[in-house]
Amino acid sequence: MSLFVAFQRNDVRLSLRANLAARCAVGLARLLARRPPERIRAVLERLRRGVRPAGHEEAKDAYDAVLAVSLRCAGPEACLQRSLAVVLLCRLRGHWATWCVGVPKRPPFAGHAWVEAEGRLVEEGVGYDYFSRLFSVG
Template identity: 55%
Template sequence: MKVRTAVLAALLLARMPPHRIRSVMRLAAGGSRQAEYETADAHYRAVAAAGPRCAGWRGCLPRSIAVALLCRAEGRWPDWNVGVRRTPPFAAHAWLEAEGRVVAEPGTPTAYGVLIHVGAADVS
């Protein structure tokens, strides 16, 4: 139930303009502690399995939002990022990082160019 609620909220948020999504994510991240990789990874897999809208490259924005919200429900927050992949195929992408690692996706943090970032340490 918690996963489906997070996915529904994420699908609604993903339709908003980028500046509004960023504002909501900053508000959600407030007062949280950094998420652990294993927790973020488990939530990622649960969200990806929840339905086709959050699977694959096209589902990256709602998937990343849903995973971040699930982490936040436990008082934690991963680094939530929106930007571009720097390696082919080049494309817009949203992803999460925890403990300095990209959560459940190929590559290292340097494989992505960040345009929007919301981390636990960024808000108070």
């Protein structure tokens, strides 16, 4: 979707259980990312029901876990799969981060997907006002 930041894999160590959960989230995100936007939104709307909002630190931990297990999600053009994997992993952990889709307010104008928690972007490297949100689930 976009070329914002070249992400690097992190050196987070995960337990076997956490590693498996992160890998499941990445795999599900890859499948979900191939669906049309309205289908993705409908699936996420259903999944978010009945769970509490994620704290920023919880969402960042999920983000770090996703990058620790997936080289694809660590790439510069993987914002859709990465953001889906993060919200799915948050859901597996019993909370929900806000999944957002939009465009930057300044060129280059390209679609981008990201995660927010407690009103803050999770590891995007830009300010909160950088993106114009088209829709969100959270």
